[in-house]
Amino acid sequence: xxxxxxxxxxxxxxxxxxxxxxxxxxxxxxxxxxxxxxxxxxxxxxxxxxxxxxxxxxxxxxxxxxxxxxxxxxxxxxxxxxxxxxxxxxxxxxxxxxxxxxxxxxxxxxxxxxxxxxxxxxxxxxxxxxxxxxxxxxxxxxxxxxxxxxxxxxxxxxxxxxxxxxxxxxxxxxxxxxxxxxxxxxxxxxxxxxxxxxxxxxxxxxxxxxxxxxxxxxxxxxxxxxxxxxxxxxxxxxxxxxxxxxxxxxxxxxxxxxxxxxxxxxxxxxxxxxxxxxxxxxxxxxxxxxxxxxxxxxxxxxxxxxxxxxxxxxxxxxxxxxxxxxxxxxxxxxxxxxxxxxxxxxxxxxxxxxxxxxxxxxxxxxxxxxxxxxxxxxxxxxxxxxxxxxxxxxxxxxxxxxxxxxxxxxxxxxxxxxxxxxxxxxxxxxxxxxxxxxxxxxxxxxxxxxxxxxxxxxxxxxxxxxxxxxxxxxxxxxxxxxxxxxxxxxxxxxxxxx
Numbered sequence: 491x492x493x494x495x496x497x498x499x500x501x502x503x504x505x506x507x508x509x510x511x512x513x514x515x516x517x518x519x520x521x522x523x524x525x526x527x528x529x530x531x532x533x534x535x536x537x538x539x540x541x542x543x544x545x546x547x548x549x550x551x552x553x554x555x556x557x558x559x560x561x562x563x564x565x566x567x568x569x570x571x572x573x574x575x576x577x578x579x580x581x582x583x584x585x586x587x588x589x590x591x592x593x594x595x596x597x598x599x600x601x602x603x604x605x606x607x608x609x610x611x612x613x614x615x616x617x618x619x620x621x622x623x624x625x626x627x628x629x630x631x632x633x634x635x636x637x638x639x640x641x642x643x644x645x646x647x648x649x650x651x652x653x654x655x656x657x658x659x660x661x662x663x664x665x666x667x668x669x670x671x672x673x674x675x676x677x678x679x680x681x682x683x684x685x686x687x688x689x690x691x692x693x694x695x696x697x698x699x700x701x702x703x704x705x706x707x708x709x710x711x712x713x714x715x716x717x718x719x720x721x722x723x724x725x726x727x728x729x730x731x732x733x734x735x736x737x738x739x740x741x742x743x744x745x746x747x748x749x750x751x752x753x754x755x756x757x758x759x760x761x762x763x764x765x766x767x768x769x770x771x772x773x774x775x776x777x778x779x780x781x782x783x784x785x786x787x788x789x790x791x792x793x794x795x796x797x798x799x800x801x802x803x804x805x806x807x808x809x810x811x812x813x814x815x816x817x818x819x820x821x822x823x824x825x826x827x828x829x830x831x832x833x834x835x836x837x838x839x840x841x842x843x844x845x846x847x848x849x850x851x852x853x854x855x856x857x858x859x860x861x862x863x864x865x866x867x868x869x870x871x872x873x874x875x876x877x878x879x880x881x882x883x884x885x886x887x888x889x890x891x892x893x894x895x896x897x898x899x900x901x902x903x904x905x906x907x908x909x910x911x912x913x914x915x916x917x918x919x920x921x922x923x924x925x926x927x928x929x930x931x932x933x934x935x936x937x938x939x940x941x942x943x944x945x946x947x948x949x950x951x952x953x954x955x956x957x958x959x960x961x962x963x964x965x966x967x968x969x970x971x972x973x974x975x976x977x978x979x980x981x982x983x984x985x986x987x988x
Contacts, residue, residue: 496929496936496988497532497704498525498943499886501549501952502562503590506968510585510595514688515564517968519695526699528976529983533696534704534784534937536886538562538689540638542712546958547592550708550786553638554716556630556775558685561595565602567688573606587967606684607677623683629771630716635678636664637716639671648714650731657731659720689779697781704831704937705780707772709787710737710753717768718754724761724768725754735796738804742837748795748804749956755796758812766820773821773828782829788851789834789842791817814845822849831880831935835859850878855933857924858884858894861906871910872927881933883924883942886952890941891921893948921945929986936988943979944970 505512505521512518525533537549540559545551549559568574583598585591610620624631637649644652655663668675693703711717713733718725726734733754741748761769776783785791792814797807822828832846834853846853860870868874875881883891889898895917899907908914915923921942928936941950944966953961 494934494986494988495531495702496938496983496986497530497534497701498528499534499882499937499939500966501536501886501962502538503549503962504940504952504965506587506966506971507564508582508585509565509598510583510591511561511599512590512965513562513564514685514692515566518564518692520968521971522692522696522699522701524971524976525696525701527973528979529988530979531700531988532702532704532935532937535706537706537708541962542714543592543596545712546960547590547962548953549706549962551712552715553641553712554630554634555708555711555772556627556717557634557682558689560603560681560685561592561599562688563599563603563681563684564688565599568602568606568684571687573609573684574602578602578605588965590963590965592963603681603684607680610680619687620680620683623686624679627682627686630775631679631682632668632675633720634682634716635675636668636671637719638678639674640667642674643667643671649719650713657719693779702781705776705783707776707783707785709785709790710751710755713752713754721768724757724764726757727754733799736799737790738795738797738807739836740795740807740809741805748807750797750801750804755794755810756812758817762813762816766817769817770820770824773825777825777828782831784831784833784854786833788832788846788853789836789838792842792845793839815848818845818849835885852878852880852935854882854885855879855931856882856884856888857928858888858891861899861903861910863902865906865910872931875931875933877932877934879933880935880937881928881931882937882939883921883928884939886939887955889948889951890939890946891924892917892942892945893951895920897948917947918945926982929982929988940966943975 500521502514502518503512506517507513507515522533537552538559539549539552539554540557541547541549542551542553565574565579569576569579583594585594640652640656641647650657656667696703722731728734735755736751737753737755738750739748791812793809793811795804795807796810797804830851832851832853834842834846835856855870855875857870860868860872862868865871884894888894895904911923922945925938925942928938941964950964952964
């Protein structure tokens with residue numbers, strides 16, 4: 491992050507694929523080639539952990555902070571590697587090229603992964619690589635595989651509603667259920683083996699092309715996750731495993747009642763007693779999967795908004811201090827070359843800025859936030875950028891630039907926009923103007939969502955916060971990644987020294 495670089499934000503589910511959802515197959519490699527030919531050296535993705543339909547398939551609401559999403563396993567690579575026959579892919583449904591179809595993709599992938607598992611179990615197949623993977627990931631893999639198998643056994647019920655002995659992880663119950671569900675557990679471990687086999691092959695391919703991959707680490711976990719079930723002491727839970735306090739953010743200009751996220755909050759005192767062992771393990775895992783990571787809701791590592799679990803809104807919460815210095819000192823002791831991007835959007839207080847400055851963590855500067863009032867002093871306006879920051883046109887939680895101009899920008903913002911750029915902008919020119927402004931910034935790092943390079947509108951928006959369903963569905967059709975677009979991006983990159 492100390493050289494002028496640029497890259498593209500595109501989640502794995504948004505890649506081209508013939509299986510209804512972007513995955514780690516041919517479309518991912520084609521996109522890596524597109525990045526390289528476009529002169530880009532960064533690819534930022536969202537969390538790739540297993541998602542839940544109950545959470546609208548959000549990558550920020552996952553069953554595990556360590557596991558990979560089986561929906562991202564590429565069937566075409568399973569054929570290449572001998573886990574499937576080519577005939578297994580006959581008769582595929584017809585999928586729209588520009589939308590994720592979770593309802594059809596999930597059973598299709600499940601059926602194909604089931605066939606791969608059955609073939610893997612046949613006598614004569616080498617299990618050496620699989621057994622090495624299981625041993626190397628034992629600290630999270632067995633708990634996750636057992637958790638998923640138990641959820642299937644108990645018809646999807648959250649873990650705190652399971653029978654008390656397995657809910658509370660008595661040793662006898664853990665042993666008994668491991669024996670009873672042994673085949674399902676092995677199947678889930680095999681799926682994780684396939685996922686990470688494909689992921690690391692893709693990451694290595696990117697690195698060979700001088701492309702660094704940036705991952706995303708949400709601060710909080712879903713309550714109904716293998717991590718919370720297996721590590722209850724690190725969360726503020728009652729005797730039956732229910733949250734006592736939950737996370738959110740206080741009321742602000744955007745919401746009179748704040749945001750009540752509902753995730754259990756950490757017991758930082760318990761984490762400190764263990765030298766933050768669980769978090770160290772989580773970061774070690776992510777730093778192995780990615781070249782650098784974005785820490786979501788960075789301010790929560792300094793102080794977080796805690797709300798009693800029975801509250802209906804976030805109004806009656808309180809700020810609780812987190813041990814930021816001790817935590818980051820421990821991480822840096824373990825990972826001296828730690829490369830982080832601090833997600834510092836929203837209302838950020840001086841104590842958060844001090845921690846970012848102390849550790850030299852770059853923050854985020856989305857240009858969509860730049861053109862309200864006080865153009866001269868707004869930190870998101872290009873002339874106020876600093877070198878140690880990451881400039882975005884927008885993030886996965888924002889509208890696209892064109893969609894923002896068409897739907898969200900106020901008349902005042904449009905006037906400021908034209909005044910700042912010195913010419914009238916409209917919906918046909920605004921995306922290119924934002925991209926160019928980002929690329930010419932003094933910031934060392936620029937990340938552009940692919941939708942803004944493609945000049946797409948609100949139909950390509952990835953997520954609308956506080957809306958549970960209908961998000962995370964946009965995909966790019968393969969024919970949009972043209973040589974002409976690549977040449978255009980490469981020229982911008984050359985002009986602005988990235």
